[in-house]
Amino acid sequence: MAAQNQMECEEDKTAPLSPDTSIQTSEPLLDTNLVNGERDETATGPASPTTNNCDGNASDSNCRTPNTDPELTLEEGRAEAEAKVQERENGECPLELEQLDQHHEMKETNEQKLHKIANELLLTERAYVNRLDLLDQVFYCKLLEEANRGSFPAEMVNKIFSNISSINAFHSKFLLPELEKRMQEWETTPRIGDILQKLAPFLKMYGEYVKGYDNAMELVKNMTERIPQFKLVVEEIQKQKICGSLTLQHHMLEPVQRIPRYELLLKDYLRKLPPDSLDWNDAKKSLEIISTAASHSNSAIRKMENLKKLLEIYEMLGEEEDIVNPSNELIKEGQILKLAARNTSAQERYLFLFNNMLLYCVPRFSLVGSKFTVRTKVGIDGMKIVETHNEEYPHTFQVSGKERTLELQAGSEQDKEEWIKALQETIDAFHQRHETFRNAIAKDNDIHSEVSTAELGKRAPRWIRDNEVTMCMKCKEPFNALTRRRHHCRACGHVVCWKCSDYKAQLEYDGGKLSKVCKDCYQIISGFTDSEEKKRKGILEIESAEVSGNSMVCSFLQYMEKSKPWQKAWCVIPKQDPLVLYMYGAPQDVRAQATIPLLGYVVDDMPRSADLPHSFKLTQSKSVHSFAADNEELKQKWLKIILLAVTGETPPSPNEHPATLDDHAEPMKKSEC
Numbered sequence: 129m130a131a132q133n134q135m136e137c138e139e140d141k142t143a144p145l146s147p148d149t150s151i152q153t154s155e156p157l158l159d160t161n162l163v164n165g166e167r168d169e170t171a172t173g174p175a176s177p178t179t180n181n182c183d184g185n186a187s188d189s190n191c192r193t194p195n196t197d198p199e200l201t202l203e204e205g206r207a208e209a210e211a212k213v214q215e216r217e218n219g220e221c222p223l224e225l226e227q228l229d230q231h232h233e234m235k236e237t238n239e240q241k242l243h244k245i246a247n248e249l250l251l252t253e254r255a256y257v258n259r260l261d262l263l264d265q266v267f268y269c270k271l272l273e274e275a276n277r278g279s280f281p282a283e284m285v286n287k288i289f290s291n292i293s294s295i296n297a298f299h300s301k302f303l304l305p306e307l308e309k310r311m312q313e314w315e316t317t318p319r320i321g322d323i324l325q326k327l328a329p330f331l332k333m334y335g336e337y338v339k340g341y342d343n344a345m346e347l348v349k350n351m352t353e354r355i356p357q358f359k360l361v362v363e364e365i366q367k368q369k370i371c372g373s374l375t376l377q378h379h380m381l382e383p384v385q386r387i388p389r390y391e392l393l394l395k396d397y398l399r400k401l402p403p404d405s406l407d408w409n410d411a412k413k414s415l416e417i418i419s420t421a422a423s424h425s426n427s428a429i430r431k432m433e434n435l436k437k438l439l440e441i442y443e444m445l446g447e448e449e450d451i452v453n454p455s456n457e458l459i460k461e462g463q464i465l466k467l468a469a470r471n472t473s474a475q476e477r478y479l480f481l482f483n484n485m486l487l488y489c490v491p492r493f494s495l496v497g498s499k500f501t502v503r504t505k506v507g508i509d510g511m512k513i514v515e516t517h518n519e520e521y522p523h524t525f526q527v528s529g530k531e532r533t534l535e536l537q538a539g540s541e542q543d544k545e546e547w548i549k550a551l552q553e554t555i556d557a558f559h560q561r562h563e564t565f566r567n568a569i570a571k572d573n574d575i576h577s578e579v580s581t582a583e584l585g586k587r588a589p590r591w592i593r594d595n596e597v598t599m600c601m602k603c604k605e606p607f608n609a610l611t612r613r614r615h616h617c618r619a620c621g622h623v624v625c626w627k628c629s630d631y632k633a634q635l636e637y638d639g640g641k642l643s644k645v646c647k648d649c650y651q652i653i654s655g656f657t658d659s660e661e662k663k664r665k666g667i668l669e670i671e672s673a674e675v676s677g678n679s680m681v682c683s684f685l686q687y688m689e690k691s692k693p694w695q696k697a698w699c700v701i702p703k704q705d706p707l708v709l710y711m712y713g714a715p716q717d718v719r720a721q722a723t724i725p726l727l728g729y730v731v732d733d734m735p736r737s738a739d740l741p742h743s744f745k746l747t748q749s750k751s752v753h754s755f756a757a758d759n760e761e762l763k764q765k766w767l768k769i770i771l772l773a774v775t776g777e778t779p780p781s782p783n784e785h786p787a788t789l790d791d792h793a794e795p796m797k798k799s800e801c
Contacts, residue, residue, distance in 0.1 A: 238400055239318070245397045246320050250307045252389070257304050259382050260296040262370055267379070268292060270361050279357035287775070288344045290337045295383060303327050321411030324394065328417040331390075335421075337383055342436065343775045345377060387422045394418060434458065435707075435727055435776060441480060446498030449487065449505075452725040453708060457483040460550045465537040467521060474521065474537055477503075481550060484508050484558060486527065488534060504532045508558040513551045515544075527551065585635045585653045589621030598713030602628040602646055606713075619649035623716075675702035676715060681769050686740065686756035687711065694756070697721070699766075707773050724753060726773040733767055746770070 268289045275282040306323045351358045362376050371379070394415045401408055438452045441461075445451070460481040465474040466488075478500055480487040485507050489500035506529035514526040516535065523544040527534045538544035592601070594614050599606045601622040607614055615629040616622070618638070624646050631650035632642045645653065676682045682700040698712040709724040724746065732745040742763040743756035757763035772778070 241400045245393060249393055250311050253304050253307055256386060257300050259379055260299055263379055264292050264296040266365055267376055274357055274361050280355050284347060288347050290340045291333060294333055298330050319407035321407040321414050324414035325410045328414050331387055331421040334387055339777050341384055348377060390418050391422045444499045445502055449502055459483060459554050467535045467537055483554060506531050508555055511555055513548055581652060584619045584649055586637055588637050591616050591621040592623045592716050596714050596716035597623045598717055599719060600625040600628055601718045604719040617646040617649055618643040619645045622646060675700045675710060678703050680706055681765055683762060688754040690752055701769055706778050726770060727776050729774045731771055731774060
């Protein structure tokens with residue numbers, strides 16, 4: 129028996145591992161044991177009564193099939209001892225054999241896991257292409273057919289499904305066939321990185337779909353509620369077996385989630401891929417490309433969610449605070465108690481912390497309408513946070529800003545620490561961003577301004593024309609013919625009021641003569657420094673020339689709000705803020721008269737009257753804004769940008785400025801866009 133056991137053991141050790149006994153027996157289990165890209169090891173482990181190899185376990189080193197017969201226990205022990213003696217006589221080291229077997233098992237396991245991940249990618253891709261085909265060839269085509277019958281606008285169907293046809297074509301005609309072919313050749317070419325590296329750049333097309341996803345969901349909801357024919361078609365398709373008892377909205381979510389899933393699978397693949405593998409570099413480059421695409425998708429999702437949240441807060445505040453701006457980001461919100469200075473009582477308050485301000489609100493107990501009233505707006509610029517200690521009132525801290533100082537009490541120590549951390553991180557991020565912004569503006573001014581700061585008083589400036597501004601370029605007060613007339617600063621050429629030009633300085637270019645200058649130029653030329661820190665510009669204080677020079681579209685338009693009379697306005701949609709329309713009195717004004725956050729507005733391009741044939745209207749709830757262009761071409765340029773902005777989609781930057789004033793009666797070089 130000992131000799132027979134020894135011969136069996138040696139045969140198992142010396143015989144090469146047969147793929148027929150290990151890999152082939154595991155393949156049929158791929159479909160049933162996949163769990164997040166990895167198979168359950170208990171289902172695919174090498175241990176089997178028919179293929180039991182010498183596994184090197186310390187408790188069972190003679191590779192025997194376990195026998196439970198008690199009468200053979202003594203014989204087994206004797207055979208085991210004789211086998212060990214024979215191994216020593218043959219000069220074999222059991223430890224070395226065990227390590228060698230473990231190495232082969234480890235190598236085999238890694239190869240199997242890589243095959244499993246690749247196979248999971250193929251299986252999930254097949255299922256995904258089926259879902260894309262359902263969206264593109266069934267939902268989209270059926271709804272488009274109904275739309276062509278006149279039941280509802282075909283444009284709405286195109287907006288809902290965006291570029292789903294292009295996405296479907298890419299996956300069904302390119303990515304899936306490549307994966308199918310590779311898995312058939314896996315024995316000779318065990319890699320997927322080269323395929324993904326070649327095709328991953330095409331995943332950028334998902335950006336368009338993801339950006340329009342929220343708006344598409346809203347359109348599906350509204351059309352289902354209001355258009356019976358649309359609802360009937362959707363419900364008929366959803367009853368089919370291919371839908372798997374899921375709604376149209378569920379299926380439309382899959383493209384949004386697909387790229388992050390590629391990223392997770394590829395990360396798992398790289399973790400199990402040896403660094404010296406031929407597929408390593410391709411797989412790593414693929415992951416970088418896919419991670420970038422995933423971050424763009426996630427960024428677009430976050431941006432739309434942020435704007436949606438801003439609109440909700442805007443309504444909660446009674447639509448009184450102008451917070452709906454893509455540059456605003458909600459950091460934290462929550463209930464807080466405010467300690468009164470006089471009677472030391474704690475009063476219930478609510479805070480909204482944004483990246484540039486803190487809104488200190490009082491709850492409004494109302495069943496309908498706004499929920500909060502803004503008591504104080506504290507700017508992040510200049511804000512300081514101090515942790516305070518009050519024996520009577522625990523968990524307190526102080527927020528000190530330029531506008532007001534607040535002593536607040538949190539509900540717990542943890543809540544207090546979270547608020548302090550959020551506030552301090554927001555302050556730090558603001559200062560870092562503000563410093564970068566100031567440096568960029570200073571650099572831009574050095575390039576574009578006619579008279580740089582170093583040349584003030586040494587070179588004659590270009591004077592801004594009187595008709596290019598409607599307000600003082602320093603204090604922003606509107607001009608009038610009697611009490612606030614226009615004056616020019618002889619150093620910078622800006623148009624200012626008499627109060628802001630009540631300074632005189634010696635100008636070298638004018639022979640050292642004392643000349644009228646504005647306050648800012650006087651401080652620079654004379655060396656006088658103002659200790660008061662300059663306040664940060666608000667959204668309405670962005671200069672017209674600053675945004676007009678870098679805009680999506682800008683021109684004069686006739687404007688009317690509700691039933692007020694028509695008036696002429698210089699309108700701008702800047703590139704850096706493409707979802708907001710700025711309105712100025714003139715192209716060189718330093719402060720906007722009003723802004724309109726375009727997201728969510730409904731566009732009506734029908735002319736209001738024969739007198740204004742090139743007019744269009746923006747409506748949202750109770751807000752109605754009417755505009756009229758000088759000609760149809762200019763109107764269409766504005767509509768092209770606005771129709772994208774109202775859906776939350778960033779319009780593509782034009783190669784050249786979209787609107788010009790070449791035909792306008794007032795020749796202005798700087799006012800042309």
